[in-house]
Amino acid sequence: MSVDEAFAAAVAVHQAGDVVRAEQLYRELLAQSPGHAPTLCNLGVLLVRDGKVDEAKQFYNLALAVSPDHPDAHFNLGNLYRRTNQLREAAAHFTACLNGNPNHASAAFNLGLVIVAAGDIAQAVELFRTAVRLEPQNADAHGRLGDVLVRTGELPEGVAAFRKSVQLKPNDHRWHYNLALALANSGDTSGASEHIQKALKLKPDYAEAHNALGLNLETLGRKDDALFHYQESVRLKPDLADGWSNLGTNLTEQGRADEAIDCLRESLVHRPFAPPIHSNLCLMLNYSSNVKPEEVLAEHRTWAVRLAGPTRDRPPVPQPHDPDRRLKIGYLSADFRNHTVSGFIETLLTEHDRTKFEVYAYASVIRQDETTAKLAKLADHVRFVGSRIDELVAEDIKAEGIDVLIDLGGHTAGNRLGIMAQRPAPLQATLFGYPNTTGIPAIDFRITDPVSDPPGTTEHLYVEGLLRLPETAWVYRPPVDAPPVTALPAATSKKFTFGCLNNPAKISDACFATWAKLIQSAPGSRLVLLAGQSQAGSKRLLDRFMKAGILRDRIELVMRLPKKDYFEAFQLFDISLDPFPYNGGVTTVDSLWMGVPVLGIAGSSYVSRQGAMVMHSVGLPEFVAESSDDLIRRAKAWMTRRSELAEIRAGLRERVQTSPIADGRGYVRNLETTLRRAWWDVLPV
Numbered sequence: 001m002s003v004d005e006a007f008a009a010a011v012a013v014h015q016a017g018d019v020v021r022a023e024q025l026y027r028e029l030l031a032q033s034p035g036h037a038p039t040l041c042n043l044g045v046l047l048v049r050d051g052k053v054d055e056a057k058q059f060y061n062l063a064l065a066v067s068p069d070h071p072d073a074h075f076n077l078g079n080l081y082r083r084t085n086q087l088r089e090a091a092a093h094f095t096a097c098l099n100g101n102p103n104h105a106s107a108a109f110n111l112g113l114v115i116v117a118a119g120d121i122a123q124a125v126e127l128f129r130t131a132v133r134l135e136p137q138n139a140d141a142h143g144r145l146g147d148v149l150v151r152t153g154e155l156p157e158g159v160a161a162f163r164k165s166v167q168l169k170p171n172d173h174r175w176h177y178n179l180a181l182a183l184a185n186s187g188d189t190s191g192a193s194e195h196i197q198k199a200l201k202l203k204p205d206y207a208e209a210h211n212a213l214g215l216n217l218e219t220l221g222r223k224d225d226a227l228f229h230y231q232e233s234v235r236l237k238p239d240l241a242d243g244w245s246n247l248g249t250n251l252t253e254q255g256r257a258d259e260a261i262d263c264l265r266e267s268l269v270h271r272p273f274a275p276p277i278h279s280n281l282c283l284m285l286n287y288s289s290n291v292k293p294e295e296v297l298a299e300h301r302t303w304a305v306r307l308a309g310p311t312r313d314r315p316p317v318p319q320p321h322d323p324d325r326r327l328k329i330g331y332l333s334a335d336f337r338n339h340t341v342s343g344f345i346e347t348l349l350t351e352h353d354r355t356k357f358e359v360y361a362y363a364s365v366i367r368q369d370e371t372t373a374k375l376a377k378l379a380d381h382v383r384f385v386g387s388r389i390d391e392l393v394a395e396d397i398k399a400e401g402i403d404v405l406i407d408l409g410g411h412t413a414g415n416r417l418g419i420m421a422q423r424p425a426p427l428q429a430t431l432f433g434y435p436n437t438t439g440i441p442a443i444d445f446r447i448t449d450p451v452s453d454p455p456g457t458t459e460h461l462y463v464e465g466l467l468r469l470p471e472t473a474w475v476y477r478p479p480v481d482a483p484p485v486t487a488l489p490a491a492t493s494k495k496f497t498f499g500c501l502n503n504p505a506k507i508s509d510a511c512f513a514t515w516a517k518l519i520q521s522a523p524g525s526r527l528v529l530l531a532g533q534s535q536a537g538s539k540r541l542l543d544r545f546m547k548a549g550i551l552r553d554r555i556e557l558v559m560r561l562p563k564k565d566y567f568e569a570f571q572l573f574d575i576s577l578d579p580f581p582y583n584g585g586v587t588t589v590d591s592l593w594m595g596v597p598v599l600g601i602a603g604s605s606y607v608s609r610q611g612a613m614v615m616h617s618v619g620l621p622e623f624v625a626e627s628s629d630d631l632i633r634r635a636k637a638w639m640t641r642r643s644e645l646a647e648i649r650a651g652l653r654e655r656v657q658t659s660p661i662a663d664g665r666g667y668v669r670n671l672e673t674t675l676r677r678a679w680w681d682v683l684p685v
Contacts, residue, residue, distance in 0.1 A: 119389030207237035254537030300439030334414030410434020
């Protein structure tokens, strides 16, 4: 019997399922022809099935020694390396397989999986396209293509790929689920709901689909229905990290910060290495009045140790050592879009002195909007990095020679702190977007001011050094379409209205107790608060006030408002109240812009002192209390000083306009001067 005939006979036995006899025949054939590559490969397959991976590798390598371009040997070795997460080796063998056989669909598919795992999602797109072209009926290939297309921002094509996977496998709940996620990302909420419901019909106990349905319902403003599905997701799958995380986020808006913290901690039990979830926990700790600042610092340190890795060396400062040369400054943010932070970003990009600074924007956005396009035009260079992994972006930043890299997000949603942890720039700082430490030693400075962080008092609460600007830590960009300031409501009414349009999650236990005591002890006062989208949360808040002895007609909740109505709502207030420990930011200055001073308590760190910074910047320190009792005393005193309050109201917009908090050009000049001094300090002696 010839070698080919013997091989065909062995293959027939192999395909019939008699693996023991097949192995015997393959070994007999190798004794006759030791260099027969197909036999070496097939024997390796049997050995892998028996768990003899090392021996299988030997046979695959023997096949390549005989036939260096043998596609099956490369493919099988690629699979073995992929199983052990040796991605570089796996990619090399899958590539070699495709070089030998460009029509090897499985090699293209598996190489795509490896490339995705390595983080180069854009390259994986073409590989999955190849797999789909070679095997157009492969639902998994269409699904993987859809995944990478969505992740690279190609939403329409991604949705089309997922639709094809559903068409090929209409009874597979997974593909309905994935299509739903893609539709949700593209803004098709109703389409997403349809396919989530189909997934749940096919698999009623599908915990991930319950979680996705919760997210979908939140988009529709149905917070309470969403809460049910998050709870159902973790009931069905108690180790579902995303379910616990989303449950925590949902509870936050109901003012249940401590319960939310517990949910996020539970999420991390099941997925300890989840930067977004852990960042959300760090953020959530700022809302609670039951967590000490030192505990907040400790959690941020834990985030950095667990997820940022060891501190990297500072990259070399470019030659020549000229402290006064034009510096390359980069701003990194997920908020180059329609967002509260975008006005601040616009000021930075507009006001920098281009003779001294070359401005780079690193925009970590997937879904761009009109604001994205507007901001992109203001930078000297813009890089869209939303679909690139941290390591690759850090390499790009190093290659571009960025001197100063500034993070604008901290631990807020979509943050890219992992890039900062790579230390791609000689000087790194964090600014504005987050009111606390990042926990990352590779970030040299938090940019702050002397009121938010009084010298000698708060340094121990941050990992970063404090770089204080002379006046304000950030600057406000006045709105161009705000309605005019109106007369003081209390001037013609016996009633006196306190209000707050901050996120209701900021009404901590201590904050609630103080405000309830104020309203209870001040006859004729009433309180207007912004309600979340949770009816249960709103009812809970009203019930708390009633239990505190405050009648229902003295508390008013307004629903989340469009921008125009939001500004008009301030016209109802005589004084705004600043929540604590997590003060308002832009909302505080919005209130001042509408003529309404903001009364708050100066706490012990930036998160609870930025309200004091704003009021000092506009020359109204008398609205900064030192304690809860002091706030109540000051509030009641202002109720009797209505003519003075009316005078302040009438001139407050002009006061803001001429103050440091709205002086964008002056702010950026202070920032440039301060950064230049810091730059001198990093230069070699």
